[in-house]
Amino acid sequence: MEFTRVKLALTCLGLITIVIIQILYISSKLGVNCDIKDVFFKYEIDKNFKSNEILPAIERRRRLPDALIIGVRKGGTRALLDAMALHPQIKAARREVHFFDQNETYSLGIEWYRQQMPFSHSGQLTIEKTPAYFASSITPSRVYQLNKNMKIIIILRDPVIRTISDFTQVSLKLKKLTNKFI
Numbered sequence: 553m554e555f556t557r558v559k560l561a562l563t564c565l566g567l568i569t570i571v572i573i574q575i576l577y578i579s580s581k582l583g584v585n586c587d588i589k590d591v592f593f594k595y596e597i598d599k600n601f602k603s604n605e606i607l608p609a610i611e612r613r614r615r616l617p618d619a620l621i622i623g624v625r626k627g628g629t630r631a632l633l634d635a636m637a638l639h640p641q642i643k644a645a646r647r648e649v650h651f652f653d654q655n656e657t658y659s660l661g662i663e664w665y666r667q668q669m670p671f672s673h674s675g676q677l678t679i680e681k682t683p684a685y686f687a688s689s690i691t692p693s694r695v696y697q698l699n700k701n702m703k704i705i706i707i708l709r710d711p712v713i714r715t716i717s718d719f720t721q722v723s724l725k726l727k728k729l730t731n732k733f734i
């Protein structure tokens with residue numbers, strides 16, 4: 553029994569190490585400085601921080617994002633968001649909000665956008681991912697207008713494999729809608 557627990561703990565530790573190595577590897581491939589202090593810039597890790605419960609509930613509120621994962625579509629954006637959200641100082645919006653790229657949602661205003669964000673404490677980083685921001689020409693100016701210091705995160709994938717993946721997804725969606733394959 554004890555041996556199984558040790559094995560389970562070691563497996564978890566191994567998986568976490570693999571995720572961290574993947575993030576650092578992707579950063580280095582993109583030419584991003586991998587110093588974790590730079591990644592979290594002004595967000596000092598609070599030594600007393602253990603879980604949300606020990607912090608006063610009054611500090612908990614929805615905050616606008618500090619960083620956006622903008623794509624690319626089928627590039628592994630969900631996996632990246634999930635890996636980043638493992639960090640206790642990062643809160644991630646679970647769904648794609650499409651705030652900046654769609655006029656209908658953008659017209660709902662900043663307060664609506666804030667309401668789509670998860671609850672966080674001061675010092676925690678809020679992130680959102682919508683891969684459609686990458687291909688939207690109106691998005692950059694809107695993001696800049698909201699926050700000129702917004703951090704932009706992009707994950708790339710082999711373009712041929714990415715296209716096949718994208719094509720497959722679009723084909724399946726279309727098949728569901730029209731019962732026809734392209």
Ligand SMILES: Nc1ncnc2c1ncn2[C@@H]1O[C@H](COP(=O)(O)OS(=O)(=O)O)[C@@H](OP(=O)(O)O)[C@H]1O
Nearest residue numbers: 624625626627628629630631632683709713716717
């Ligand atoms: N670590 C890692 N390395 C390589 N590829 C990975 C990784 N994690 C996820 N994936 C693949 O990424 C595809 C999903 O990408 P996204 O989450 O960006 O999709 S989406 O645009 O939000 O729909 C999806 O691709 P397909 O399997 O080809 O559909 C995932 O399998």
